[in-house]
Amino acid sequence: MCHNVDYFSAVKAFIQVVEAGSFVKAAQTMNLPRNTVTRHIQTLENHLRVKLLNRTTRRISLTNDGIAYYERMVRVVDQWLEAESDLASAQARPHGRLRVDMGSTMATMLVLPALPAFQKRYPELQLDIGVSDRPVDLLGDRVDCVIRGGTLNDPSLIARRLGSLKxxxxxxxxxxxxxxxxxxxxxxxxxxxxxxxxxxxxxxxxxxxxxxxxxxxxxxxxxxxxxxxxxxxxxxxxxxxxxxxxxxxxxxxxxxxxxxxxxxxxxxxxPNPIYIVYSPNRHLSTRVRVFVEWLVELFEAKGLR
CATH class of the missing domain: 3.40.190.10 (Periplasmic binding protein-like II)
Structure with a gap:
């Protein structure tokens, strides 16, 4: 079995390769040599004794074992990085990736135009914003929080009211x-x-x-x-x-x-009440917390509270 630190690096490399779609792009994103990324994947497959990726000269694809492993480990790595972020002075300088989903109107007319101010305040954060009105599975879709209007029908979720729209x-x-x-x-x-x-x-x-x-x-x-x-x-x-x-x-x-x-x-x-919603089975990370507080300020500044 490989050492824990090497194992964690290998898992992160595997996830990056899957999400980037290639070893080259993953290596560029991670600022590592391509051979290092390849070695990480080989180490991981040797450790697990399964093949995770099908490789050809043109593309890569997940094996069935790779699909199952990716779906499980991507959540583990998220929680690991989140814990590190919170503990490493994240209250003052939150960093990492925040996944948010919201409707197109909210995105294009309220949130996106105001994002430069948010980036200036938290330059080490990275936002992935899904724009849709469809229902979102917070855990299944790996979304940290969603902004939604109207009546909330899922009592298992935690919601904070941001304001209301006339x-x-x-x-x-x-x-x-x-x-x-x-x-x-x-x-x-x-x-x-x-x-x-x-x-x-x-x-x-x-x-x-x-x-x-x-x-x-x-x-x-x-x-x-x-x-x-x-x-x-x-x-x-x-x-x-x-x-x-x-x-x-x-x-x-x-x-x-x-x-x-x-x-x-x-x-x-x-008026249509607007909420930011997140799952109760994971603690409210610093990333989510500062984003929520910024949204509250934004709604107040726009007179939408």
Whole structure:
């Protein structure tokens, strides 16, 4: 059996080769000679007495044993590195990789534009940001935390509320000139069309709801186009494809420029609560903790708390 330090280095090399897709790229990432990476993999396979990788001159692929070993060890190495990060003065200088998943609107309009300030504060962190609205398996997908809106249905997860996002109803001046201005939600049923949102996977359309005091109205407005992405929803409305119900912070710049006009201001939709969610079966790492605190500051600065 190889020594623990060599074994750990070999495991890290194996994971890097799998994720990089080649020995050369893995060696470059690890700043090691290619022969050293090759020797690490050979040491690991000799120790385990199994073949982990199929190698050809053009590509590498995992064997069945390699797949099983990778899925187990990648989590072990993550936890190992996380423990080292936390213990090695990580409170002052957190470092390592943080895997986050969030919706496209949150990513493109809030988080990504503000990231330079986060990098300046924590330059040794590295963010892998998945952009999707699909449900995420925190452990299975190796994600540290997710940002999600609405009702959380999994009581086994820990969630911290970041803030809430208000909705508005709007359309372009050109659309309103052609179709008239709706004065009541029911007006949308006749002579109007909306840009609608549907959920990827189920293809169910998001209900169009309006609230005023104790009144709640659901409108099944006709549409020409529906999409499953919030940024695409806004783009379709800006193209004049119909009345839009969207988040206020997305529409605000277009209100100011005159590209969109707010409608039915007496009617609203309940604000959408936004949470950052992580698994309870692993301690809240310093990397996650500083990211959460930064998000709270960001929401406060944007007036979204």
């Amino acid at each position: 909705f508005v109803t709007c359309a372009t001046p050109q659309y309103l000139a052609a179709h008239g201005t709706p004065l009541q939600p029911s007006d949308l049923d006749v002579g109007h069309q909306m840009v609608r949102y549907f959920f990827a996977g189920t293809n169910q359309r998001l209900p169009v709801e309006f609230v005023r005091g104790n009144e709640r109205i659901t409108v099944d407005a006709p549409y020409f186009v529906s999409v499953n992405d919030s940024n695409a929803l806004l783009a379709a409305a800006l193209a004049g494809m119909g009345v839009l119900q969207t988040l206020q912070f997305m529409a605000e710049p277009h209100f100011q420029s005159g590209a969109l006009v707010q409608l039915l201001e007496d009617w609203s939709l309940e």
